[in-house]
Amino acid sequence: MRKLTYYIACSLDGFIGDPSGDATAMMQLLDGEFLDFLRTEYPDAVPTQGRRALGFDDLPNKRFDTIIQGRGSYDLALKEGITSPYAHLREYVASRSLEKSPDPNVEIIADDLVGKVRELKAEDGAFGIYLCGGSQVAGELVDEIDELVIKTYPLVYGAGMPMFGSGFAISEFTLGSVRTFGNGALVRTYSRKR
Numbered sequence: 552m553r554k555l556t557y558y559i560a561c562s563l564d565g566f567i568g569d570p571s572g573d574a575t576a577m578m579q580l581l582d583g584e585f586l587d588f589l590r591t592e593y594p595d596a597v598p599t600q601g602r603r604a605l606g607f608d609d610l611p612n613k614r615f616d617t618i619i620q621g622r623g624s625y626d627l628a629l630k631e632g633i634t635s636p637y638a639h640l641r642e643y644v645a646s647r648s649l650e651k652s653p654d655p656n657v658e659i660i661a662d663d664l665v666g667k668v669r670e671l672k673a674e675d676g677a678f679g680i681y682l683c684g685g686s687q688v689a690g691e692l693v694d695e696i697d698e699l700v701i702k703t704y705p706l707v708y709g710a711g712m713p714m715f716g717s718g719f720a721i722s723e724f725t726l727g728s729v730r731t732f733g734n735g736a737l738v739r740t741y742s743r744k745r
């Protein structure tokens with residue numbers, strides 16, 4: 552089975568963006584040490600434009616070969632005129648409103664999101680599946696998540712978009728690693744207790 556990893560940036564109080572979902576305040580904290588970590592450990596989770604800007608667009612995939620995102624998250628790229636924001640991965644976008652994919656590398660999942668994710672997880676392969684978010688899609692897929700990689704930035708939002716846009720239900724995870732950074736960020740990994 553391939554792992555589904557929800558890799559996400561959040562505030563100290565667990566929000567992935569402001570009430571509208573905007574996460575740019577967290578992105579402003581990215582410094583050299585943190586970017587070096589991303590390049591070394593999670594280059595596949597950096598969007599293609601960012602990889603180009605940071606000069607590592609040619610790095611081979613390390614952990615993932617597939618990404619799943621909701622249309623809300625994908626819209627951020629579309630608004631910039633980017634139709635394939637993760638061109639180094641197979642891209643799946645959950646949407647019932649996008650009638651046609653805007654890009655040959657992007658497949659739209661309109662029906663049975665959970666079933667499609669189970670199908671992808673059942674494929675053979677050494678690489679995992681990057682669940683990008685946002686909140687709504689992560690909430691729908693919470694039971695399918697095998698691993699969490701939570702990048703926590705030293706910011707309190709008070710209110711915002713939650714990590715999971717789902718109802719109350721407890722899921723148990725086991726701490727794998729914690730890495731701290733000079734900018735006050737920390738990255739924790741967890742695996743699901745099965």
Ligand SMILES: NC(=O)c1ccc[n+]([C@@H]2O[C@H](COP(=O)([O-])OP(=O)(O)OC[C@H]3O[C@@H](n4cnc5c(N)ncnc54)[C@H](OP(=O)(O)O)[C@@H]3O)[C@@H](O)[C@H]2O)c1
Binds near residue numbers: 574620645647684
């Ligand atoms: N902090 C971070 O690291 C991070 C990472 C990613 C995203 N974000 C933020 O998250 C925000 C977006 O999150 P969001 O919760 O608003 O939206 P989202 O989860 O990205 O996308 C929601 C959309 O996905 C589609 N969808 C949901 N369930 C579906 C299903 N079962 N089948 C088919 N399509 C389905 C629907 O699209 P249609 O309306 O087209 O049907 C729905 O409107 C963005 O503002 C972004 O900044 C933050």
